[in-house]
Amino acid sequence: MGGSNTDLQEITRERDLYGKLLDLGAADEVEQLLQGALSLMVECAGARRGYIELDEPSRSGAAPRFWVAHGFSQSDIQSIRASSSSGVIAEAVATGATIVTASALEDPRFRDRGSVRKNSIEAVLCAPIGTTPTLGVLYLQDRDRPGRFPEEVRLLAERFARHLAVLADRLLIRRRVRDEEDATRPLRERLRADRIVGRSPALAAVLREVVAAAPSHVNVLLTGPSGTGKTQIARVIHENSPRARGPFVEVSCAALPETLFENEMFGAVKGGHSSGPVEGKVTAARGGTLFLDEIGELHLNNQAKLLQVLQSKEYFPLGSAKPLTADVRVIAATNVDLKAAVERKAFREDLYYRLDVLTIRVPALAERREDLADLAAHFCKRVCAENGFPHLVLSPGARMAIEAAEWPGNVRQLCNKIEAAAARAAGEGVPQIERRHIFPEADTSTSSAPEERASTLQEAVHRFQGDMLRKTLEATGWNVIETASRLDIARSTIYNMMKVHGIPRPRTG
Incomplete structure (x- = not known):
């Protein structure tokens, strides 16, 4: 009976882990994915410190392009990265195998490494992310309990690293495409x-x-x-x-x-x-x-x-x-x-x-609308760091709302809106900034009178867009092609604006 309970707990734990891993699949930036993945793995492994680095095989730089750390000081991180050519990380990358040791300080493979002696490194688990070629590593150091990381943690880390490689590869490809479309890159x-x-x-x-x-x-x-x-x-x-x-x-x-x-x-x-x-x-x-x-x-x-x-x-x-x-x-x-x-x-x-x-x-920002999403994400990251907010990201709905809105105050106005939205989201304890956090005046659940909701030019323009879109859709019998033609905008923009303004297509029949 006791064994059955143990098995059930193990199944439940793995189910919860994979559920959280699937949630990470919604990340649309590499940094966001790695931050969530490291937090999850440190918790599951009972590690005190963790580090993930990721790079593209075609890129040869002195430092990995993407990395996140947990529990390490800045000097610790520099030491880990400096020793990546000859230490535990290098061994995992070279062999393609997970490295587990109860004490790197006593392990004959690593005890002579300067960084190991300097930092008195004990329990370590280092699993490669991806195979042939390796994209990066998952590095865990120091346990809550004495001794080496147990076998079940090693197996968990390897499975986790395999799934993480798939998710990371997708985002790296997207980033590569975006870089190729970056007119500012050269x-x-x-x-x-x-x-x-x-x-x-x-x-x-x-x-x-x-x-x-x-x-x-x-x-x-x-x-x-x-x-x-x-x-x-x-x-x-x-x-x-x-x-x-x-x-x-x-x-x-x-x-x-x-x-x-x-x-x-x-x-x-x-x-x-x-x-x-x-x-x-x-x-x-x-x-x-x-x-x-x-x-x-x-x-x-x-x-x-x-x-x-x-x-x-x-x-x-x-x-x-x-x-x-x-x-x-x-x-x-x-x-x-x-x-x-x-x-x-x-x-x-x-x-x-x-x-x-x-x-x-x-x-003006109206002349560089392609930059809206990048600017909003940048301001979101900055305001969280400056104010000690938990890590927040913009939801897909929030991004569409930003891209559909007009910004007469340009970058400064966008920055102020994101700062206020981050404060609202952090106050609610939610992980994402939603449309209602950015445009609370457009949230009909908290205000009913239009004149109460439109107190600024930005808010009035936002409401005017929604009213005009709805009236044009009704005038064309909800023909999106005709609506796009009359408003002189792309069909894809019509669909995005319908989502942003909460305009559902009426059911027929």
């Missing part, structure tokens, strides 16, 4: 641009200009709507320039009071200012880049003072009779039409031409 190989998210042709056009601008010392003018990420582009230009080792100093011209311009920009010497010596922004940016945001908001009187610095490359701190050299590169940004401002006499023409040496237009 430009990223020439730039340090990790902070720039997206792969659209519109973004590639911007990076192409950045490649041209970065190596020089000429002034750059960034134009484009508010919220498009001009500050990020300015930082990328700086980080890829000869001045990359110098400071990047940002000045909001809109926030500079007219009477404090000289004090803020040029500083003051002792005795030249009531509050003592002040280091100005030009001095702070010496050897680096001075980024003048919202340059179109600078008062006319102060435009003349800035022009003098750009022309002479010299400036005088308040109270000083001795000029200082302005050793800075200037990048300016504006969301207003400076040419029109020049015609209105609201902006100096001579300053405009000083700034407009090399102009880069940063596109």
Whole structure:
């Protein structure tokens, strides 16, 4: 009877494990899959620490392309990866067999390895992921109990690794296809641009200009709507320039009071200012880049003072009779039409031409809709890390809602929406961000009156889209082809919008 109960518990445990493994199959990013897989395996194996790395056989790099860790410090991870060519991981990859040892510190195969001695590594289980060629490894270290990992854990880890290889291979293929469609990829190989998210042709056009601008010392003018990420582009230009080792100093011209311009920009010497010596922004940016945001908001009187610095490359701190050299590169940004401002006499023409040496237009989010999903996923990951939220992902419905919506506030608006949505999802204790978290105003379960739900332009546009789609579908007798033609959008978009706005097709018969 006792044996039957044990067998039943084992069957139940394996059933639950495979159920969770199947749930991992819903992951649409490699990192998401590996994070879930490692958490599950560490729990099932009773391990204190775990590590998974994954790479593509065709890629030969110093570090694996994808990896996740549990219970290891950053230095521990570096040690594991540094020893992958000669330690336990290397043995598992070379032999294609699972390595199990009660104590790597005493095992003759590994005890002479420097990393093993340094970290006093005891119980280890390392199973290869995939066969001929190996995609990566599942590495477990240190048990909750003394001794080696038991045989049933080894068998479990091997079965788990086989299933994980299938799921990972699918996502690697998808990632490879996406990389091939990435218009920015050849430009990223020439730039340090990790902070720039997206792969659209519109973004590639911007990076192409950045490649041209970065190596020089000429002034750059960034134009484009508010919220498009001009500050990020300015930082990328700086980080890829000869001045990359110098400071990047940002000045909001809109926030500079007219009477404090000289004090803020040029500083003051002792005795030249009531509050003592002040280091100005030009001095702070010496050897680096001075980024003048919202340059179109600078008062006319102060435009003349800035022009003098750009022309002479010299400036005088308040109270000083001795000029200082302005050793800075200037990048300016504006969301207003400076040419029109020049015609209105609201902006100096001579300053405009000083700034407009090399102009880069940063596109609105509407011009790079292909980047919406990547941006949303990036902001989701970042906000979770910054706020200590559990790992959250965007549900398919949430992604479709994001892609169907309009974003007049551009990248900044999308970022704010995702931050708020992550906070709502984390507060509910759910693993996914749903459409209702992003657009709570559209959740009819919590609000009934349309005028109550539409409090912003974004919300009004979202509701208008749904109303217009429903009316057009009804007018065409729910003919999707005709509806797509009338609205001048693709059929696939119609289906996506029907899901996003919760519009079911009426049953016939």
